[in-house]
Amino acid sequence: MSLLTVEDALALVLGLAPAPQAEDVDLSDAGGRVLLSDAVARITQPPFDSAAMDGYALRAADLPGPLPVVGEAAAGRALAAPLAPGTAARIFTGAPVPAGADIVVMQEHARREGDRVTIASAPGHDNIRRRGSDFAEGDRLAAGRRLSAADIGLLAAMNVPRVTVGRAPVVAVLAGGDELVRPGEAPGPGQIVSSNDLAIAALVAAAGGVPRILPLARDSEASLRAGFAAAEGSDLLVTIGGASVGDHDLIGRVAADLGMARAFHRIAMRPGKPLMAGRLGDMALLGLPGNPVSAIVTAILFLQPLVRRMQGDATPVPPLRHGRLGRALGPEGDRQHYQRATLSDGPDGVIVTPFPDQDSARLSLMAEAQALLVRAPGDPAREAGAPVAYIPLPR
Ligand SMILES: Nc1nc2c(c(=O)[nH]1)N[C@H]1C(S)=C(S)[C@@H](COP(=O)(O)OP(=O)(O)OC[C@H]3O[C@@H](n4cnc5c(N)ncnc54)[C@H](O)[C@@H]3O)O[C@H]1N2
Numbered sequence: 001m002s003l004l005t006v007e008d009a010l011a012l013v014l015g016l017a018p019a020p021q022a023e024d025v026d027l028s029d030a031g032g033r034v035l036l037s038d039a040v041a042r043i044t045q046p047p048f049d050s051a052a053m054d055g056y057a058l059r060a061a062d063l064p065g066p067l068p069v070v071g072e073a074a075a076g077r078a079l080a081a082p083l084a085p086g087t088a089a090r091i092f093t094g095a096p097v098p099a100g101a102d103i104v105v106m107q108e109h110a111r112r113e114g115d116r117v118t119i120a121s122a123p124g125h126d127n128i129r130r131r132g133s134d135f136a137e138g139d140r141l142a143a144g145r146r147l148s149a150a151d152i153g154l155l156a157a158m159n160v161p162r163v164t165v166g167r168a169p170v171v172a173v174l175a176g177g178d179e180l181v182r183p184g185e186a187p188g189p190g191q192i193v194s195s196n197d198l199a200i201a202a203l204v205a206a207a208g209g210v211p212r213i214l215p216l217a218r219d220s221e222a223s224l225r226a227g228f229a230a231a232e233g234s235d236l237l238v239t240i241g242g243a244s245v246g247d248h249d250l251i252g253r254v255a256a257d258l259g260m261a262r263a264f265h266r267i268a269m270r271p272g273k274p275l276m277a278g279r280l281g282d283m284a285l286l287g288l289p290g291n292p293v294s295a296i297v298t299a300i301l302f303l304q305p306l307v308r309r310m311q312g313d314a315t316p317v318p319p320l321r322h323g324r325l326g327r328a329l330g331p332e333g334d335r336q337h338y339q340r341a342t343l344s345d346g347p348d349g350v351i352v353t354p355f356p357d358q359d360s361a362r363l364s365l366m367a368e369a370q371a372l373l374v375r376a377p378g379d380p381a382r383e384a385g386a387p388v389a390y391i392p393l394p395r
């Protein structure tokens with residue numbers, strides 16, 4: 001039986017997201033949240049023609065002067081009367097340009113002598129920011145975007161103090177295995193320190209979710225059932241490990257016994273073949289493989305987009321970029337391969353160089369990687385310099 005493609009699996013995973021729930025927040029709490037309703041500008045910006053430079057406001061037809069300086073306009077303080085022909089006004093950046101003036105000359109281009117000013121060199125442009133040149137009352141910031149710092153500034157300037165955003169989903173993170181101890185504990189013989197739950201929780205938080213790390217489960221049905229019960233009330237349960245075919249890989253069995261509606265189990269991807277997805281009652285459920293790199297790669301490709309979609313993000317999937325291969329590669333197998341790689345600048349664009357060692361247990365290489373090189377199933381051998389696709393990894 002042929003395995004599900006990454007693309008089809010991703011569509012099924014995104015389909016697990018229920019409609020996002022709305023909440024209103026102050027702008028000071030809105031950074032990184034997903035806008036759920038269009039925000040509408042309540043004012044026009046700039047609200048008046050405004051000076052872009054410190055200097056003199058005048059009529060271009062009166063250049064070069066000398067002209068009498070008849071008053072002063074500063075930010076927040078307009079000139080009292082319109083500017084008469086044959087006169088100039090001292091003006092500062094952000095001040096309303098007085099009616100009658102059609103140019104602002106930088107003071108560096110002007111010579112002031114007493115109450116008269118002469119323009120030394122003809123200015124290249126008028127240095128006036130026109131009313132509404134940034135945005136107009138009624139302009140919209142469209143729903144579906146994750147709010148950046150610039151978006152927050154824009155919303156403030158639009159005089160929108162509160163926005164409607166998607167509620168942050170609560171994501172229970174359940175790692176399991178008899179071999180696991182917590183960081184800070186001393187591992188006994190055959191034991192290792194659990195890293196997956198902390199790494200996955202950090203990815204959940206980076207995608208805007210609220211992670212809830214559950215107590216480590218053991219390799220028994222009873223312990224896993226307790227873990228599943230502890231996850232109740234969350235929007236999404238992410239299990240890590242116990243997803244493959246080994247005798248101790250119980251997650252799929254326990255989830256099935258509890259009534260999981262399974263979307264799929266296993267996909268044509270490397271690393272990450274034993275990925276599982278479905279619904280359990282009101283919760284979405286994602287089962288990530290236990291190998292630490294496989295867990296992180298599948299979380300970047302599936303878990304983070306799901307968490308973003310749950311908040312209403314219209315573009316939840318990481319972008320595919322294009323570059324050049326940094327070294328020759330042999331033919332690819334039958335699964336889509338996500339190779340950990342570094343990025344550098346080359347004459348024809350970005351150079352993507354995969355590490356020679358792609359062991360899915362090597363966290364140190366995952367931590368060093370700047371990108372995932374994406375190779376399609378059955379991709380033939382490639383020379384250095386060949387065009388390739390990659391996903392940049394945010395720091
Ligand atoms: N006969 C086969 N063996 C394996 C297959 C297969 O198809 N046939 N698939 C391999 C693949 S692919 C992966 S990935 C792993 C994943 O298996 P599981 O999801 O069942 O994960 P575990 O067996 O529980 O653990 C795998 C590995 O990862 C370590 N681990 C687990 N949890 C954590 C944690 N919280 N922190 C750090 N490290 C963890 C665990 O100790 C194991 O070394 O299966 C392959 N085998």
Ligand code: MOO
Nearest residue numbers: 271272273294360
């Ligand atoms: O997900 Mo597994 O890493 O392909 O080893």
